[in-house]
Amino acid sequence: MKDTIRNTYLAADFGGGSGRVIAGSLLHGKLVLEEIHRFPNRQVKLGNHVYWDFPALFEEMKTGLKLAAQKGYNVQGIGIDTWGVDFGLIDKYGNLLGNPVCYRDARTEGMPAEVFKILNEQAHYADTGIQVMAINTLFQLYSMKMRQETQLELASRLLFMPDLFSYFLTGVANNEYCIASTSELLDARQRAWSVPTIRALGLPEHLFGEIVFPGTIRGTLKEEIARETGLGAVDVIAVGSHDTASAVAAVPATEYPIAFLSSGTWSLLGVETDEPILTEEARQAQFTNEGGVGGRIRFLQNITGLWILQRLMSEWKARGEEQSYDTIIPQAEQAGIDTIIPVDDDAFMNPENMETALLDYCRKHGFQVPQDKAEIVRCVLQSLAFKYRQAVEQLNRCLPSPIRQLNIIGGGSQNKLLNQLTADELGIPVYAGPVEATAIGNILTQAMAKGEIADLRALREIVTHSVTSQVYYPKK
Incomplete structure (x- = not known):
């Protein structure tokens, strides 16, 4: 009942x-x-x-x-x-x-x-x-x-x-x-x-x-x-009715500025600010200023996220070689390949076959070519982490002081290898979770409207008490 x-x-x-x-x-x-x-x-x-x-x-x-x-x-x-x-x-x-x-x-x-x-x-x-x-x-x-x-x-x-x-x-x-x-x-x-x-x-x-x-x-x-x-x-x-706005509202952190990576098919990486950043440097770096809960600004970059990996997994499944994330991610962790591909390249936007596109790109550019699925997955994830480092470097140039930690939210926060690689590339701690950030931000904003929660800071304190973030410290 x-x-x-x-x-x-x-x-x-x-x-x-x-x-x-x-x-x-x-x-x-x-x-x-x-x-x-x-x-x-x-x-x-x-x-x-x-x-x-x-x-x-x-x-x-x-x-x-x-x-x-x-x-x-x-x-x-x-x-x-x-x-x-x-x-x-x-x-x-x-x-x-x-x-x-x-x-x-x-x-x-x-x-x-x-x-x-x-x-x-x-x-x-x-x-x-x-x-x-x-x-x-x-x-x-x-x-x-x-x-x-x-x-x-x-x-x-x-x-x-x-x-x-x-x-x-x-x-x-x-x-x-x-x-x-x-x-x-x-x-x-x-x-x-x-x-x-x-x-x-x-x-x-x-x-x-x-x-x-x-x-x-x-x-x-x-x-x-x-x-x-x-x-x-x-x-x-009315909630943060752009799903990322609701997700960012549910970042379990109160240290300002709050740096986030909403991780899914797309990666949205940025910080929450009080006012927009409208400089020519921000424009050239392709940052966007979108609205957030509490009248805040989400200053972020849109980056190709887990799209490449999602396509690979679906292709392998279609040809009878289905992989479990629980199996392939630990295998990728042990894979020894250093290749970095530009994840935002048009070659990976919507190719007929993602695996073929990735292998062909490596051959064409003289990169070490992945030899099995574990190496392919490792290549994709370390390429994403490298892209995040580039984005954070650009982000820090637009801010008064560099970010000190990154909060990864959404479905991609479950990818332990990507979280660790990101911490290693950025050289700062990464806090992963919650997975259900969008629904949490949506619901708690409603509770705030009804007076059950005082403000955005109190909302985030509830998230902190409700979920357990996993922390990844840089290993290099």
């Missing part, structure tokens, strides 16, 4: 490959989590574009809400986080004008060059502070404008993915700060829409609505959804 008295918060966490609904509550100063529902997320190629199946995702989220109600939880809030940059458009009647297009769609190819015929790139960075990536919302919208797409003409509001889920739960349309910051359309200092950028590109100004910050109640479940799910009139609460 579930404890129906204890306040429970539901995190709807959507990733590029799957989503889940997780319940969390505080018990004796610690966070208790339970996964309620997990479901797939897929990209759908239809006609000329690649879409997200938003109606299916919304239905799966409602299934998770129903299951939580059936378990008897005393649900006090729902928070939603997703990947960045993607959005849906709604018309003046509140209808969704089409399934959101996936950031991997080809419509933004060449768009940065078109935009920077209009905008000065240096001045633009000094305003928005965002790393130029063709997938960003700005370029998606400008591609729609150039093609004179009807959706853009009919649209009343632009809602990023978490905003869209929230809107169809509550009927209230607003834009959460952290997810909006990924768009390349926010004034980084003012934490408000960059109206000069929007006007210069001729984008409809009415699309960009009220910005709300993490810890704000966005709205309450619409009557029909409250009834359908069995939850009643529950608040939908």
